[in-house]
């Protein structure tokens with residue numbers, strides 16, 4: 462016998478979970494929203510928002526550094542603790558305000574972890590909740606790094622909470638989070654060494670652009686241990702030692718003030734005990750769903766980072782929530798259609814990508830042309846004394862449309878959205894070449910890129 466019954470139970474109060482709970486009550490359903498940590502989820506508490514606040518400061522310092530001797534005679538004074546206080550102004554109000562918003566809309570909220578008792582019932586801190594529909598939106602967390610001394614590692618979540626910025630830091634992992642963390646710390650005055658398993662950082666982006674990024678990083682003093690993994694961490698007085706093993710089996714030891722673990726994330730599904738009710742997951746522990754976001758159980762759905770559907774990105778979760786909400790509460794039969802998904806790494810400079818990759822183009826038998834150029838000599842780069850500005854565009858020559866765009870350098874993080882529109886709307890490249898963009902803006906480089 463359940464203590465409480467709802468038409469809809471949502472587990473996970475991040476942006477996608479909140480969106481579904483709100484849509485449920487708006488449709489006149491009774492709804493519960495369960496959250497084990499603070500209400501708000503990754504993006505406003507441990508991801509996008511705090512990261513962008515730190516990135517804005519790091520970018521300002523990075524740009525000054527590029528202009529030293531070109532008007533700037535020195536770097537501005539900087540206080541990490543003031544920056545953290547500014548950042549807390551964004552994060553601290555979130556848990557209370559988002560929970561209050563849910564309650565004000567008539568959603569019953571629970572602050573604890575949910576575990577399946579049977580396929581319709583969840584245990585939440587000793588209370589049994591029964592849902593006609595259950596929606597799982599539990600997100601991801603840093604994956605446990607199974608090496609000796611892992612208790613000395615700080616996660617990327619903890620990096621965003623650090624009271625001081627150390628003089629030296631080792632960052633383990635060169636994906637989005639490792640690269641963004643390393644670049645923020647380095648720009649704000651920390652000596653950084655990155656340990657990456659691949660030969661370039663951001664290896665999910667274009668390989669040529671990633672190589673240029675590493676070159677620019679090394680030129681400004683970021684050190685890399687490539688094709689390597691961290692195998693052990695030890696405390697050495699106030700500092701730490703990190704063993705690094707390369708692919709040839711050679712081990713070196715780094716000494717540093719702090720070691721930040723950015724070596725991947727895993728879905729938050731363990732506490733749900735999905736096995737107990739037979740909900741299927743894939744090899745990355747993501748919950749398997751169909752293109753309507755339904756799991757292998759008819760009344761259980763999953764979306765956001767914990768689901769095997771699209772990339773683990775906030776706008777992907779928000780879009781998935783809009784599809785699910787229409788289907789569950791408005792009688793629609795929409796299917797998720799993510800292609801193409803623009804994605805950005807807030808590196809310094811920024812890296813951005815949308816659509817077909819160069820590797821996919823190579824493997825394709827379509828009539829495609831690749832426009833790759835390192836355009837450091839273009840005014841757009843020279844005005845800012847940019848370390849690097851490069852792009853790779855992939856054009857379907859038969860259809861005269863852009864199908865992929867990959868950018869590195871100033872303006873990349875915004876430009877990618879314009880190129881996304883171009884790809885999505887299939888605007889012919891001949892048409893774009895005739896357009897007049899405001900000059901000298903980042904967007905005005907698009908016509909030159911297509912001619913390159």
Ligand SMILES: NC(=O)c1ccc[n+]([C@@H]2O[C@H](COP(=O)([O-])OP(=O)(O)OC[C@H]3O[C@@H](n4cnc5c(N)ncnc54)[C@H](O)[C@@H]3O)[C@@H](O)[C@H]2O)c1
Nearest residue numbers: 634635636637638639656658690691724725726773805806
């Ligand atoms: N700007 C953004 O949009 C943004 C920012 C942050 C995170 N995210 C999302 O979060 C997801 C997770 O990002 P992430 O950077 O944590 O994961 P990731 O999987 O992209 O990168 C983790 C890296 O760590 C490496 N690694 C694993 N063990 C290691 C070891 N012992 N030593 C050294 N390296 C090791 C892996 O090979 C991998 O390259 C991404 O897929 C992304 O979608 C997006």
